[in-house]
Amino acid sequence: MSIHSTRNDVLTMVAFTAVVLTMPLWLDPIGAAYPDLLQKFAIFGLFAIGFNILFGLTGYLSFGHAAFLGVGSYAAVWSFKLLTMNVLPAIAFAIIVSGVFAVLIGFISLRRSGIYFSILTLAFAQMSYNMAYSVLTPITNGETSLQLALNDPRILDPVAEAGAGLPSTELFGMSMRGYSGFYFCAVLLIIGFYISLRIFRSPFGMKLRAIKSNQTRMNYTGYNTRPYLLSAFVISGMYAGLAGALLAITDPLAGAERMQWTASGEVVLMTILGGVGTLVGPLLGAGLIKYFENIFSSYNERVLHEIFSFLPDALENLVVFVTNPFVGEGWHLTLGTLFMVIVIFLPGGIMEGMSRLGRLFRFGRKEG
Amino acid sequence: MTETVLNVSNVQKTFGGLQALSDINLKVDKGQIHAIIGPNGAGKSTLLNVIIGRLAPDSGTVKFGDMILTGMQPYEINQAGVVRVFQTPEIFPELTLLQNVMVPAFAKRDGSFKFNPFKSMAREKAIVEEAEHVLEDLGLHNQMHNLSSSMSRGDKRRLELAMCLIQHPKLLLLDEPTAGMARHDTNRTIELLQRIKERGMTKVIIEHDMHVVFSLADHISVLAQGAIIADGTPDEVRGNPKVQEAYLGGAHL
Ligand SMILES: Nc1ncnc2c1ncn2[C@@H]1O[C@H](COP(=O)(O)OP(=O)(O)O)[C@@H](O)[C@H]1O
Numbered sequence: 318m319s320i321h322s323t324r325n326d327v328l329t330m331v332a333f334t335a336v337v338l339t340m341p342l343w344l345d346p347i348g349a350a351y352p353d354l355l356q357k358f359a360i361f362g363l364f365a366i367g368f369n370i371l372f373g374l375t376g377y378l379s380f381g382h383a384a385f386l387g388v389g390s391y392a393a394v395w396s397f398k399l400l401t402m403n404v405l406p407a408i409a410f411a412i413i414v415s416g417v418f419a420v421l422i423g424f425i426s427l428r429r430s431g432i433y434f435s436i437l438t439l440a441f442a443q444m445s446y447n448m449a450y451s452v453l454t455p456i457t458n459g460e461t462s463l464q465l466a467l468n469d470p471r472i473l474d475p476v477a478e479a480g481a482g483l484p485s486t487e488l489f490g491m492s493m494r495g496y497s498g499f500y501f502c503a504v505l506l507i508i509g510f511y512i513s514l515r516i517f518r519s520p521f522g523m524k525l526r527a528i529k530s531n532q533t534r535m536n537y538t539g540y541n542t543r544p545y546l547l548s549a550f551v552i553s554g555m556y557a558g559l560a561g562a563l564l565a566i567t568d569p570l571a572g573a574e575r576m577q578w579t580a581s582g583e584v585v586l587m588t589i590l591g592g593v594g595t596l597v598g599p600l601l602g603a604g605l606i607k608y609f610e611n612i613f614s615s616y617n618e619r620v621l622h623e624i625f626s627f628l629p630d631a632l633e634n635l636v637v638f639v640t641n642p643f644v645g646e647g648w649h650l651t652l653g654t655l656f657m658v659i660v661i662f663l664p665g666g667i668m669e670g671m672s673r674l675g676r677l678f679r680f681g682r683k684e685g
Numbered sequence: 686m687t688e689t690v691l692n693v694s695n696v697q698k699t700f701g702g703l704q705a706l707s708d709i710n711l712k713v714d715k716g717q718i719h720a721i722i723g724p725n726g727a728g729k730s731t732l733l734n735v736i737i738g739r740l741a742p743d744s745g746t747v748k749f750g751d752m753i754l755t756g757m758q759p760y761e762i763n764q765a766g767v768v769r770v771f772q773t774p775e776i777f778p779e780l781t782l783l784q785n786v787m788v789p790a791f792a793k794r795d796g797s798f799k800f801n802p803f804k805s806m807a808r809e810k811a812i813v814e815e816a817e818h819v820l821e822d823l824g825l826h827n828q829m830h831n832l833s834s835s836m837s838r839g840d841k842r843r844l845e846l847a848m849c850l851i852q853h854p855k856l857l858l859l860d861e862p863t864a865g866m867a868r869h870d871t872n873r874t875i876e877l878l879q880r881i882k883e884r885g886m887t888k889v890i891i892e893h894d895m896h897v898v899f900s901l902a903d904h905i906s907v908l909a910q911g912a913i914i915a916d917g918t919p920d921e922v923r924g925n926p927k928v929q930e931a932y933l934g935g936a937h938l
């Protein structure tokens with residue numbers, strides 16, 4: 318990494334914006350161009366980008382970031398219930414609440430490093446998850462999940478007509494259903510990416526990398542590393558809160574399962590799969606996982622039989638028998654396998670794979 | 686009248702049953718190069734660890750000017766102007782040489798914490814130039830965009846020296862800065878240290894190489910088994926029979 322010029326960054330942002338906004342076009346051929354899935358790409362992309370600011374830059378591996386995702390969702394739904402269906406206050410509220418939450422958890426967890434830090438964050442997240450089902454049910458509505466109701470106050474919105482159904486989330490009158498929902502998430506993704514880019518290229522980002530590289534040296538170089546780590550932790554918690562709010566915007570419902578450790582683990586996988594500490598890697602990882610989840614989890618035995626129907630019957634049955642555990646409910650098996658393959662053969666993730674391909678290509682051209 | 690910069694008084698440190706430092710008293714005068722010599726395991730590195738706050742002494746105090754360093758955090762001691770080069774190079778392996786030197790420059794300018802996540806590096810020209818200049822001074826200029834992990838051990842030492850020098854410390858502590866260096870690099874380092882001596886920086890240097898010690902030091906303290914057995918100008922120490930016996934088993938210095 319050398320020092321990048323401002324002009325380079327502008328080009329990066331222009332390209333990034335173009336790629337994100339045209340997703341409905343270029344994702345069409347692989348059957349991923351519908352709002353629900355596109356939204357998920359943007360939302361989990363944001364989650365992973367934020368996570369990478371902590372894990373990628375400082376090397377501190379949090380195993381509890383889903384707690385912030387959940388807190389963001391709850392905060393957003395409460396904003397819909399109490400204030401207005403407009404999404405902007407919901408987003409602001411979610412970011413603030415998850416930020417405060419991150420200050421508390423980060424302050425305690427960052428007293429330790431390495432595996433102890435990871436375990437502390439995991440413990441906090443599991444605690445939040447369990448509390449959402451027990452003592453916090455007045456806030457979380459427990460197992461039924463927090464949802465909108467007709468008699469919610471919504472003090473900033475005009476009184477609904479009698480007989481009207483549940484209102485939907487909106488931005489100054491524009492409904493957040495379908496493509497407008499995706500474009501809203503896409504704009505936030507672009508903003509989130511820009512902020513991450515600025516952090517990566519700032520002296521602050523350089524110091525975070527230096528902490529990852531040699532924290533002892535940082536202390537003897539005159540740095541109080543704790544506030545640096547806490548800042549990174551809170552920023553990444555706020556990204557997670559934003560992602561949680563966006564989940565609630567596309568579907569105004571918040572449940573505790575969003576905070577479960579599997580969800581925390583997923584963002585770790587996304588980041589590693591894409592490339593830890595790279596700008597776009599985590600985004601690719603998030604996209605890849607959400608895409609495969611979507612495809613593989615929708616398959617079942619019948620679909621597999623259809624796919625492999627061109628094979629002779631005996632072989633078809635065998636292939637379906639072998640592949641069946643990897644689809645539907647079993648898609649996590651596919652994810653696990655994919656993850657192992659990447660970690661073993663491409664520890665730098667997809668980004669490393671791409672730069673290797675790039676080198677190969679350049680080498681090939683020189684030869685030719 | 687000379688001014689005392691560093692004042693170590695009655696410092697003791699034990700590790701389990703081992704008395705690593707027993708009642709150390711040491712004064713370092715401003716602007717001098719003060720060498721600490723002594724056989725392996727004498728407690729030299731331990732003494733530096735106590736000075737920079739890596740180890741807390743069992744008893745005794747370390748004063749820097751009017752400031753009591755004992756009990757302060759390592760980053761506070763650094764910010765006060767006491768900077769150390771370690772015996773095994775402590776650098777940032779995942780960063781480039783230039784970044785390795787920029788990080789301490791930021792610490793000097795911005796203090797122990799500054800939250801500026803949106804500041805562009807393009808607006809840090811002054812720091813970049815300063816870092817390039819220091820690297821040039823140490824002959825590391827041509828590899829400044831390489832990752833520092835790829836350097837030789839001797840180059841890593843010089844990089845760490847650059848990281849310390851860019852902070853313009855008031856007191857620089859060097860723990861065997863030439864160990865593992867080829868003769869050529871050793872001479873270059875001596876030359877460099879002599880050059881910065883002229884800028885009035887006080888230095889404490891731990892060194893094995895007697896050639897280096899006698900060509901640089903204004904004052905020498907000899908440490909053996911955790912105690913200072915001799916203290917004086919190079920000539921006084923050279924002629925001290927106690928030193929010759931304890932340090933080199935009777936061989937001539
Ligand atoms: N952190 C430590 N824990 C236990 N023993 C130590 C520690 N640091 C140094 N020692 C011991 O203290 C003695 C002095 O070590 P040191 O100061 O490194 O000597 P040197 O003069 O060679 O730099 C040695 O016997 C060493 O083994």
Ligand SMILES: [Mg+2]
Nearest residue numbers: 729730731772
């Ligand atoms: Mg030593």
